[in-house]
Amino acid sequence: MPVKASNRYETAIVALTKAEKRLSVLPILLREKNYAEILRETNAIAELSLKGIMSHVGATPEDDTPLLSAMKESLKTMPDVIQKNFRRIVKVSGTIQKQHTRLSGSQDATKKEASDAMNWGGFLVRMAQGVIKEIDD
Numbered sequence: 001m002p003v004k005a006s007n008r009y010e011t012a013i014v015a016l017t018k019a020e021k022r023l024s025v026l027p028i029l030l031r032e033k034n035y036a037e038i039l040r041e042t043n044a045i046a047e048l049s050l051k052g053i054m055s056h057v058g059a060t061p062e063d064d065t066p067l068l069s070a071m072k073e074s075l076k077t078m079p080d081v082i083q084k085n086f087r088r089i090v091k092v093s094g095t096i097q098k099q100h101t102r103l104s105g106s107q108d109a110t111k112k113e114a115s116d117a118m119n120w121g122g123f124l125v126r127m128a129q130g131v132i133k134e135i136d137d
Contacts, residue, residue: 008055012132015052019045019125026118035109042117043100046093049124053082056132068093081130089127092120 022045029038050067054060059074068090075083082089099113 008058009132012052012056012128015048015055016125016128016132019048019052019121019128022048023118023121023125026121030111030114030118033111035111035114036103038114039096039099039103039109039117042096042121045121046096046124049121049128050089050093052128053078053131079131082127085127089124092123096120 022041026038026041029035029041047067050071054067054071054074057074057077057079059070059077062070071078071082071089072086075086078086096117099109099117103109
C-alpha cells in the first residue's frame with residue numbers, strides 16, 4: 001500500500017528537524033573539543049538528511065538497502081538539486097561513513113576531521129532543506 005503524500009512529507013519533516021537539531025549542537029561540541037562525538041553526530045545527520053529526502057520523494061528503501069544505493073536507483077525521480085549534486089552527496093556521505101567506521105576502532109579524531117564533518121553535515125542538511133521545505137516557502 002503506497003504511503004500518502006502527507007505522511008511522506010510529515011516523515012521527511014521529522015527526519016529533517018532531527019538533523020537540524022543535531023547540526024545545531026556541533027559548534028558546542030567543537031568548543032568542548034569533543035571531536036569524536038562530532039563525527040558520530042555527523043553520521044546521524046547524514047542518515048537523517050538522506051532519509052528525509054527519500055521519504056519526501058516517496059522512495060522508501062528496503063531496510064537492508066544502503067540509502068545511497070536506493071537514492072541512486074531513484075535518481076531520475078529526485079528533484080533537480082539532488083540530481084545536480086548527487087556526486088557530491090555520494091562523496092560527502094561516503095567520507096562521513098568512513099570516518100565513523102574508523103572511529104569505531106579508535107576513539108581519536110582531529111579538529112580538522114571534526115570541522116570538515118561539520119561542513120559536510122551542513123551541506124547535507126541544506127540539500128534536504130532545499131527539497132523538503134520548498135513546499136512551505
